[in-house]
Amino acid sequence: MASLEEQHQAHLRDAVALARDNVRQGGRPYGAVIVRDGEVLSRAVNTIAITQDPTDHAEMVAIREVSRRLGRSKLDGCIVYASGQPCPMCHAAMRLAGVERGYYAFTAVEAEAEGLLSAGIYAELCRPADEQPMRVSHLPLPDEASPLRAWGERQRGG
DSSP, X not given: OOOHHHHHHHHHHHHHHHHHHHXXXXXXXXXXXXXXXXXXXXXEEOOHHHHOOTTOOXXXXXXXXXXXXXXXXXXXXXXXXXXXXXXXXXXXXXXXXXXXXXXXXXXXXXXXXXXXXXXXXXXHHHSOGGGSSSOOOOOOOXXXXXXXXXXXXXXXXX
16 A cells, blocks of 8 residues: 555546646646645646636646536645646635645746746745735725624625
């Protein structure tokens, strides 16, 4: 029986093989595999070249597939194996979904050396908000009822 590390490496090799095949087919060099309790729940690739949707990263495609398959948004107990270091969007989605753990084979720095942008975005997001190239600003609407409060009241049974 394979050791835990060998199992992790096998799933990572699968993600990398998916990425390589995606490049051969004209896609971006990213693949992802989601596993829970030793069972592969999804194998996905970056589909931006097909859909023109900038959120169709391999991890996002896999998370969407598993969430639909399981009928829930929480992916407790799942592990994501990605060919490349998850970008900030994918990392955040994994956290929001409750993914237990993630592994990746190639770094964002390696990706940036080939013209991909995730390392730069990570660096930008570490800077104070007013020093980031894309500005996101709070603009309060004092005369609007808060949907956040409505949701909180519904959760509390109010």
